[in-house]
Amino acid sequence: MAASISRVSGSDVSEDPLDSYSATVIRVAEAVTQHVAALEMTGNGRNGRLRVGAGSAVLFTTDGYLLTNAHVVGGAQSGHAVFADGTSTAVDVVGADPLSDLAVVHGRAPTAAPAELGDAESLRVGQLVIAVGNPLGLAGSVTAGVVSGLGRSIPVWSGRSRRVIEDVIQTDAALNPGSSGGALADARGRIVGINTAVAGVGLGLAVPINATSRRIIASLLKDGRVRRAYLGLVNTPIQLRPSAVVRTGRREGLLVVEVLPDSPAERAGLRAGDILLKVGHMYVSNAESLQKLLFAEAIGEPLDLAVLRDGADLRLVAVPAEMTDNQ
Numbered sequence: 001m002a003a004s005i006s007r008v009s010g011s012d013v014s015e016d017p018l019d020s021y022s023a024t025v026i027r028v029a030e031a032v033t034q035h036v037a038a039l040e041m042t043g044n045g046r047n048g049r050l051r052v053g054a055g056s057a058v059l060f061t062t063d064g065y066l067l068t069n070a071h072v073v074g075g076a077q078s079g080h081a082v083f084a085d086g087t088s089t090a091v092d093v094v095g096a097d098p099l100s101d102l103a104v105v106h107g108r109a110p111t112a113a114p115a116e117l118g119d120a121e122s123l124r125v126g127q128l129v130i131a132v133g134n135p136l137g138l139a140g141s142v143t144a145g146v147v148s149g150l151g152r153s154i155p156v157w158s159g160r161s162r163r164v165i166e167d168v169i170q171t172d173a174a175l176n177p178g179s180s181g182g183a184l185a186d187a188r189g190r191i192v193g194i195n196t197a198v199a200g201v202g203l204g205l206a207v208p209i210n211a212t213s214r215r216i217i218a219s220l221l222k223d224g225r226v227r228r229a230y231l232g233l234v235n236t237p238i239q240l241r242p243s244a245v246v247r248t249g250r251r252e253g254l255l256v257v258e259v260l261p262d263s264p265a266e267r268a269g270l271r272a273g274d275i276l277l278k279v280g281h282m283y284v285s286n287a288e289s290l291q292k293l294l295f296a297e298a299i300g301e302p303l304d305l306a307v308l309r310d311g312a313d314l315r316l317v318a319v320p321a322e323m324t325d326n327q
Helices: 002-008 011-015 017-035 211-223 242-248 264-268 287-291
Strands: 036-045 048-059 065-068 078-083 088-097 102-107 128-133 141-158 161-171 183-185 191-200 203-208 233-239 252-259 275-279 303-309 312-318
Touching: 017 036, 017 128, 017 141, 017 183, 036 065, 048 078, 048 128, 048 191, 078 102, 088 211, 102 211, 128 161, 128 191, 141 203, 141 233, 141 287, 161 191, 161 287, 211 287, 233 287, 252 264, 264 312
Parallel strands: none
Antiparallel strands: 036 048, 036 078, 048 065, 065 102, 078 088, 088 102, 128 141, 128 183, 141 161, 161 203, 183 191, 191 203, 233 252, 252 275, 275 303, 303 312
């Protein structure tokens, strides 16, 4: 028995996969935590300043700009950020985009070094990710899990208006109130997502850092807003049936899950159950490929849609409208 114990407690322990996993999480946590702040947004009330929102934010530039969620910022114009080392700064809201649930705020005083933004396009289902935020006010909290799904679309309500946040990362890393706006990092410590919501027990969601979100961030920094073209549909990636693959030469498309009432998509004749193959001159197979087509230059311009409906090929034309606060 002693010999057996000796073998287990010797060099074999250092080769335990759990040790490698723990070492990775520790390394990423140490690298990322310094870039993540607890964020409290305030507004004017009858009795002075009132707290109107709270969450987390990620420092991503050397001159004090932080990335967070639009729902964390709410309608506030200013607030306060506190980093894990105790450093704090007043912040001003630069701009927010409810459709992507991203917002940018600017710290008035020098802060920590910026985080490295990665690319969520490289993520794979099952890949290790680490979430850093301030859940329930507990600063610098770290949880780890895996990517559970990619390309999710989630409908959300803003007042009386329904919106759809596209191309969301699903993870089983534990998230709680206050995690919103925090960092989702890969095993190299690069920020691949901004945690956005808790969808249920054991389920978290994050806005990906990719070409589309970088374009959104650039618009917020420049103009404080993002002009968006609006089609009005909820979609999810789908693998085509073999017969459709042979006929169309495509393996993937976008399944239309829901068409919003009185939207450009409804006026174009799209229905739930349709499969979008091509929009304009581009094939679409995930939410980002569609989002790339729906910025300011697409507003009011006809878009040809190649659609599969019940096995038949259709050609429809949609005219995107400008996204407003009522859509």
